Amino acid sequence: LATGDRDTARLLTEDLHEADLGAILEALEPEERTGLIQLLGTAFDFTALTELDESVRVQILEELPAAAVAEGVRELDSDDAVYILEDLDAAEQAEILAQIPSIERQALKRSLDYPEESAGRRMQTEFVAVPPFWTVGQTIDYMREEEDLPESFYEIFVVDPAFHLLGTVALSHVLRSKRPTPISELVDEAHHLVPATEDQEEVARMFERYNLVSAAVVDEDGRLVGVLTIDDIVDVIQEEADEDLKALAGVNAEEEISDTVLWTARSRFPWLFANMFTAFVSASVIGAFESAIAGMVALAVLMPIVASMGGNAGTQAMAVTVRAIATRELRGRTARRVLARELSVGFLNGAVLACFVGSLAGFWFGDPHLGVVIGIALVLNLIVAGTVGVLVPMTLDKLKVDPAVASSVFVTMTTDSVGYLAFLGLATWWFALR
Amino acid sequence: LATGDRDTARLLTEDLHEADLGAILEALEPEERTGLIQLLGTAFDFTALTELDESVRVQILEELPAAAVAEGVRELDSDDAVYILEDLDAAEQAEILAQIPSIERQALKRSLDYPEESAGRRMQTEFVAVPPFWTVGQTIDYMREEEDLPESFYEIFVVDPAFHLLGTVALSHVLRSKRPTPISELVDEAHHLVPATEDQEEVARMFERYNLVSAAVVDEDGRLVGVLTIDDIVDVIQEEADEDLKALAGVNAEEEISDTVLWTARSRFPWLFANMFTAFVSASVIGAFESAIAGMVALAVLMPIVASMGGNAGTQAMAVTVRAIATRELRGRTARRVLARELSVGFLNGAVLACFVGSLAGFWFGDPHLGVVIGIALVLNLIVAGTVGVLVPMTLDKLKVDPAVASSVFVTMTTDSVGYLAFLGLATWWFALR
Structure with missing residues (x-):
């Protein structure tokens, strides 16, 4: 060079x-x-x-x-x-x-x-379309002679004179039929039509669900305008999964490791700024118990344990829920079953962990009462964590907000606040510290 | 029914x-x-x-x-x-x-x-293979007559008598060539071979990188044994992205919303158990400053803010790094550039947020000194967060541990501990509380 x-x-x-x-x-x-x-x-x-x-x-x-x-x-x-x-x-x-x-x-x-991230943007406008009355032989001859065809393709489209799609024929079926066979005999009518304005995420879900290799794109009048192939969709699937993961961590979906410092800092800032307010909310819960802490400093030492473990349990429930929403597994009856399951999981793990945390805390400060208090607070917080882990993403989804983007803020704010409230409140009452 | x-x-x-x-x-x-x-x-x-x-x-x-x-x-x-x-x-x-x-x-x-999650498990053993000296006409006739062929396929394989792959021909190229053309003229030799024992994740990466629709699978002697098609790979890509997201949230990759309560609770427990120990480590950092807290309860109220914001910044850096490792974007020279970038981002956002947090905290407790202390602690913790967010996943990857699974534990433990240490340590020194 x-x-x-x-x-x-x-x-x-x-x-x-x-x-x-x-x-x-x-x-x-x-x-x-x-x-x-x-x-x-x-x-x-x-x-x-x-x-x-x-x-x-x-x-x-x-x-x-x-x-x-x-x-x-x-x-x-x-x-x-x-x-x-x-x-x-x-x-x-x-x-x-x-x-x-x-x-x-x-x-x-x-x-x-077409709008950004729509099927119209991703489609290829080169495709092979033939009338149903052609034979296999005519179709093969047409493909041999026509110059302006796509590099490679997997299906041919069968259309009426107005370019409305009648069905598709897989190339392998064309190849495996005798020349005089009319195309209309091979047509698979169970085709999947994609409106050109459809969001690429919806399209990707259709490809996945029905294991498609290509799909026809039609304009608002139902006329064939292009074709989407699976190799474009693979990129979309990867992008969407990436977006969910980054969104859960509070990172802009478009962030790439080659971005500049200033761009990165600015795109991450809003999330940290929101986190600042939620952190102050949790801090104000602690502030309400200042006199209890002054009377028993051990409370300040132990309280982050309850909050942190609740945060983790909430994140687990939330991640599963967010993915289930993204893959459309969560609806109706399933939703109630999932909520019940998370409550039970929270209670079970909370109870087991309470024994460990309670014993460790009790021994540390030589006070079994402290162990009992932190244990009960932990069980409560883990049940709350499971509940908000399911309810927050589901509610956001109903409000048409992307649950992957906004869930974490609410879930951790709740588990932090409830963790401090349960532990400090219970301790105040138990030790009559006020 | x-x-x-x-x-x-x-x-x-x-x-x-x-x-x-x-x-x-x-x-x-x-x-x-x-x-x-x-x-x-x-x-x-x-x-x-x-x-x-x-x-x-x-x-x-x-x-x-x-x-x-x-x-x-x-x-x-x-x-x-x-x-x-x-x-x-x-x-x-x-x-x-x-x-x-x-x-x-x-x-x-x-x-x-073949091992679980290997190419051999996912491949289809039905495929079309022809010798290079056949003509297009012979190949088409063979496909018309042979009964036992796959439902649909996109490529045919060209093999020598020992079933070693010589190359591939796209079906659309077969269709678009005249019958007397020898297959050997159409062969694309730049094919991608997949050993049957290859991990499906590696295979998916190859499909994505080279936009493949199908790839030949060969046994240890290099003989063609099957074919992988993109529709199988789409599921793999979805699964792998799902695994990363769930792993980052501390959820078993195989968890599905139809699992039982007991199974779910048990599979999530180890992560919460690990979190318990890291929470006690951070708590012990606070424990070292008991007398400082007893002398100034405001410290207990404010300290979770520093820890929580550090945790969030660390998670942001970690999520980006984990994805960059998963997509093989992060190696060699890029790694150092990314680390430098995260340090700068941490410093920038830390500085801006320190102004907000410092003012809010200073007003709340009517003590500007407290604002200065929390501001400096926040900048320090956000720089540390950026650093561990990059270094922890990279180190785990070098040690052949899946960074998505184990990173969160170490990152949040560090940001929690450093957050408490920086804030309480600085406050002790500033206010001479000891």
Whole structure:
């Protein structure tokens, strides 16, 4: 790269898979990335850009001349092209689109007009559609002669003259039938239609549930406009699971390890800020028992144990509930069964742990009464933890708030506050400290 | 179902997708499930069993007569059959296998002999393999005539006489070539081989990285033994992401909402038990400052704020790191960059939050000194949180321990202890309380 030796660079990258070429781009210093791409010129496969973190991709696209990007994007399947263009701001998009011939530009624009994270954004606009009265032989001949078909595909669509979908035929069924067989005999009518405006998360759930490999995308008039294939959906599934995990930990779903310090700090701040208020709420519970603590400092030493263990039990119940909601397992009758189960689990584990914690605390401060008090407080807090662990995500889901994002704040605030309240309140009453 | 009306039941379930039939089985009371299956008899599609939670599936399989299960399993693709049989204990497996004809039994047994969660368990043993000297026409004729081929497939394999894989051909390429074209001209040699003993998580990562739709599975001698398709891998990807999320929350990866109370309580207990010890460690830090607290009860009220906010910041850094490790983004040079980034983020957010927390605390207790002390303690704890949030998962990963499972314990123990130590220690020194 340093010597600008174009032939060697081309030779070295020629046989690389796009994913590996992408990895090389990410490992390079930011200044060197566009250098490599321009060195490779037309030999650079723009598909590699789809494998990059968003921040790296945007950096590269902004530095490359619009004409070069336009040419590279034209070589791609429409879904990859849209994926690359969608992160750019409107002015840059327009500049690149202006360099693309009209027909292709229209198709890209239509896809970009669909909302973010919708099926329309992810779909491929190249597909094979045939009328039902064709035979297998005609279909095979058409596919042999037609130039403008997708790189690879797994199903062909059967449509009426108005481009309404009548059904699908798996390629393997076409191959395994005799040439004179009419396509209409092979059609599988139990197809799954995806409206172009559908959220990608819903689409991914459909693919998973019905083990689909591809699905037809239709516009508001029910006309076939594209196809979604499983390889796009795999990325969506991975993204959505990632979002849930990060959301539970209070991290923005879009955070990537290549983001800048300032961006990261700012995106994590709101969560910590919310946590500050909940922490003050719990602290005010403690504040109500200042005189009890002044009379018996051991209470201050032991109280975080009750709060921390409740927090953990609540997080366990919450994680299971959030996942069950995300995978649509939790509804109606199941919900009540799950709540009952969490209450019982909280009571059981609370009772067993109370024996351990009670004994340890009793011995530590040489006061069995303290052990009894902390034990009872722990059982109470673990039952509450199980309850809020189920109820908070379920309530948020009903209120159309993403339970993964907001649950933790409420659950830990409750387990902290109830932990302090139960322990300090019980101790005040038991030892008559007031 | 109550009236035992077989024809109506068959009529009602006939057009159902296996996933929907599975959902109906799960919604039924346990006693009714086998009743429905036996009522449907041969009309019951055993594929529906693959859609159930493990505990429900095992319950049904144990209650059904072995002969009925054997017959149902024979109808399935080999990967679904293995999926259903693998959860049963050895004696029940043997009983069912005994009722299956020898050749099919051998194939199932071979798959079951591979380790759990390996490629060999997930693969399908039906596939299309042809020699390279065949033409497209011969291949199409073979597929038309051969009976025993998989339900649907996307690639055909090209093999030498010893069944070593030479390459793959996408079905769409076969369809789009003229009959006299030799297969050898269409072969894509850049295929991805999966050893049958490979862990499914590694395989899923390969599928994702290279956007594969199917991949060949080979035995230790490099001979083709099966094929993995993306629909199996989608389940694996979902499972693995699920495991990470649950592990971070201290929940067993296999926990499902249909598990019993006792099983759930027992599987969650170890984590809470570990948390008990770490809670006592943090408590002992507080214990060292008993006299300081006795002299100034406000310290007891405020100290959980420092610990809790540190815990949250640590969890944020940890979640990002754990995911970066899981997706193999974090290695070598990147690791040092990420650590530096987390330190800076911790310092930045710590500084901003310290202003808020310091002011609030100072006003609450009418003592600006207290505000300064808690502010400094908070900055320190957030820097420590960022550091351990990165270092703990990375160290565990180096020690070959799953970072998702064990990180939380260490991270929260550190942020709790450091939070108490920094705040109480600083206060003792500042106010000369000792």
